[in-house]
Amino acid sequence: MPEQTESKRPMRPEPTSFMTGLFLWTEWGMEWILYILRQMALFEILDILGKLSILVGVIFFVCEAEDRKEQKHLEAWRAIASMRNQPGNGGRIDALQSLNKDKVALMGIEVQRAYLSLINLQEANLQEANFSGSALFQANFEKAILYKAIFGCISQTALDRKCTDLYKANFQAANLSNAYLSGDLRNTSFVDASLLNAQLVKVNLQGANLDRADLKGTHLECVEGLTPEQIKHAKNWQDAHYDDKISQALGLPAKSKVNCSVLQLNSSTNRLEESVR
Known part of the structure; x- marks a missing residue:
């Protein structure tokens, strides 16, 4: 075994007066006590154990990271579930953003009547989610x-x-x-979006940006504020479904059978549909 480095012995003080002697002799005595303790193996072991406890704490902290993340996710889901069909925010913005940040799929989530303006759900998986009646002013999807x-x-x-x-x-x-949108979509950006077979029924699209959006099979009947110039910036706009007025403005044959005047809300689907007479 390698020899341990011996601590330097305390040097005897040479006071020049009673007051300095009182201080120096007291200090010398304390240095001797510390010197003796340092020679004891027990204190070396305690020093090692102290450092070891820090290492163990770090290991436990790393190992429990996944458990902490699962607990955070559970609390976020509880916040969302507790506010189901309730107005207001109720912590749902933070909960949804936190789950999405951790790449948790939000498929089929129910967040109706919620106040979610300015929420950031960029790259979120929201397949079959229901946002009916919610405020999503400047939301980022x-x-x-x-x-x-x-x-x-x-x-x-x-x-x-x-x-x-x-x-x-x-x-x-x-x-x-195949999404369904109805409400205020003014100044909304659909740049490069896929709207294949989507239904935009009785929406206000004034100022909406449809540049390079794919409108193949898209239903755009009974919309407000939509101009031929907006539509022609999209892809496959000739293959979309329009009401007679827009079809005429685009120079397309009228083929829609939707009667905009009899659209009523189907409370079971949250969609505007033609009333059955």
Whole structure:
């Protein structure tokens, strides 16, 4: 075994007066006590154990990281579930953003009537999610998967309905195939978005950006604020479904059979549909 380095013995002080002697002799005595303790193996072991306990604490902290993440996810899901069909935020913005940040799939999530303005759900998996009646002003859904998602309406009273507020929302490069949207979509960005077979029924698309959006099979009947110039910036716009007025403006044959005047809310699906007479 290698020899341990011996601690330097305390040197005897040479005081020049009683007061300095009192201080120096006391200090010398304490140095001797410390010197003796340092020679004892027990204190070396205690020093090693102290360092070892820090190492063990770090190991436990790393090992329990996954458990802490699962607990955080559980709390986020509880916050969302506790506010189901309730108005307001109720912590749902933070909960949804936290889950999405950890790449948790949010497929089929129910967040109706929620206040989610300015929420960032970029690249989220929101397949078949239901946002009916929610406020999503300037929400960010860039590159999100929104296949069959519902942004519909809900009944406020027997004579009133509340549809989604997607004013200035960002759906750039999002997958909205077979999705349903109804409400305020003014100044919304659909740049490079996929709207294959999506239904945009009785929405306000004033100022919406459809540049390079894929409109193949998209239903755009009964919309407001939509101009031929907006539509022609999209891809496959000739293959979309329009009402007679827009079809005429685009120089396309009229083929829609939708009667915009009799659209009513189906409370079971949150969609505007033609009433059955």
